[in-house]
Amino acid sequence: MTVTTTFGAVPQQGGATRFRLWAPGHSGVSLELQNKPSQPLRKLDGGWWEAEAEAPAGTRYRYTLGNGMTVPDPASRAQDGDVDGWSVVTDPAAHQWQHPDWKGLPWAAAVVYELHVGLYGGFRGVMADLPRLAALGVTHLELMPVNDFAGLRNWGYDGVLPYAPDETYGTPEDLKALVDAAHGHGLAVMLDVVYNHFGPAGNYWGAIAPVFFHADKNNPWGQSIDFERPEVRDFFMENALYWLTEFRLDGLRLDAVHAIDSASFLPELAGRIREATAGREIALVLENERNDASLLERDYSAQWNDDVHHCLHVLLTGEEDSYYKDYAGQPAALLAKALSTGFVYQGEESKNLGHARGKPSGHLPPSAFVNALQTHDQVGNRAMGERIAQLAPPEGVRAALTLLLLSPQVPMLFMGDEWASERPFQFFTGFTDDTLAEAVREGRRKEFAGFKAFADPEHREKIPDPNAIATFNSSRPDPSERALPRHAAVEALVTRLLAARKAQLAARLSGATSLEAEALGDTGVLARWRLNDGAVLTVAAQFGEDEIALAAPTGTLLAESRDGVAEAAVRGTLPGFAAAGWIASEAPIAETIR
DSSP: OOOOOOSEEEEOGGGEEEEEEEOTTOSOEEEEETTSOOEEOEEOGGGEEEEEEEOOTTOEEEEEETTSOEEOOTTOSOEESSTTSEEEOOOTTOOOOSOTTOOOOOGGGOOEEEEOTGGGTSHHHHHHTHHHHHHHTOOEEEEOOOEEESSSOBOSSOEEEEEEEOTTTOOHHHHHHHHHHHHHTTOEEEEEEOOSOOOSSSOOHHHHOGGGEEEEEEETTEEEEOTTSHHHHHHHHHHHHHHHHTSOOOEEEETTGGGOOOTTHHHHHHHHHHHHTTTSOOEEEEOOTTOOGGGGTTTOSEEEOHHHHHHHHHHHHOOOSGGGGGGOSOHHHHHHHHHHHSOSOSSOEETTTTEEOOOOOTTSOGGGEEEESOOHHHHHTSSSOOOHHHHSOHHHHHHHHHHHHHSSSEEEEETTGGGTOOSOOOOOBOOSOHHHHHHHHHHHHHHTTTSGGGOSHHHHTTSOOTTSHHHHHHTSOOGGGGGSHHHHHHHHHHHHHHHHIIIIIGGGOTTOEEEEEEEETTTEEEEEEEOTTSOEEEEEEEOSSSOEEOOOOOSEEEEESSTTHHHHHHTTEEOSSEEEEEEEOSSOOOOOOO
């Protein structure tokens, strides 16, 4: 299906390009082509300005507003000289796709791997790791946001030009080559997009079209975007279609949609995407503090289930600060609820938020929930960026990975999870404006003043400076860490777990339903599901150090977090910090993977 492109520079026949800018309220707008005379845009209805000029791919351009201010194209497809530099005309049809018939992968059998492109060294760096990731057993790569941000580096959520891959990561062609190569390895590629706010530097919409924002509403990042205005809605909807059609991405993860102030935007967005990508497997995944199950009934594939993460984190670490207080006291029972019916909070009041949260979710399939042991959010938003392997017992981490990767919900690994990396993932920026860099540094330290560990100003000074290059470098995954015996053992476990999932579970997961889940004492869980062929999957996990009673499971062992777990289960106990999974079916199954 042909997708209409309203915004930006769109190549026409014969080397010409159509330039369009929505700039209501301005007396005039001029097109500036590098090393060429200025050209006025003609005024159209509704605040639009348009011009056509000889400008083949590679042409540098920008706009001058009626007040004399020079701005980049807010729908720039590429930048030369960061967000304040020249926008670049690109040719959307230039890439010669090597796998044009790729249609995607079924979502119910997905295993997601979240990664930061900058820490990989750019698009080409990710491409070099594709063989390893395919062999590991993941199916979907989820790229943290890649759109242009101000400065030399960013953790991903300060982007300001949603259509332009950041030039520090590579060119649009490099990103297309990465997607193409991933498809060749049998991997789908998703992109994290941020439609709820812009970063603190380089956002020119306030000058181009102040009505892009609400004058009297704010969210945690500044002025709220006015999603009820048609031009604003189209700007983001066309952006989603741009990534999915021109770059042939296989899905999107939408960041913090609870900060999008419009009840109709998300359903309309999903409808337009489904229409434009009919015949392809497209995954649409939400991050949504509201736990709005209704969005998952038809429009969206899944939601990140932070409830599962929080339960696991409390069980493994005992932490109860901030939002973890909502999961303290009975984390095993709450985890059992999440494994059985989706969300923990389905209308109950959150102590942390001070109001009710969520809607009933028990009617949704397991594939409507993306479960993770950690994510960029839950690691990067810690003061020191510690990973779970730095905070929890090693055998507890292995048990959590076993539960995660054998349960029918869509599992997600954060880069380095597969070897229990102990490298931190810290909040990092690379702003070149010293005043902004200082404000971010001090804001970061004030953010944690309410935490007991950082109540002392001297301790807060130890929080890494986001703008320091050392903070970025310390967050980079270290492949040599994988060679250490304790890490190699975890990677071997994850590989076995994913092989078992592929061989014995993947084809059976669509249509799976929960049978029951229960807490085993204060620290263990037992969950069972009926798969689509009638087979019964059982997973048990204990996150305390003592063994607990467990009714001997039936079926064939899928995998165990360490040797001896299954033998103990036959005797009626589950050892401390251990997990295992079994499948019971009269249907033929592949050889058991141990």
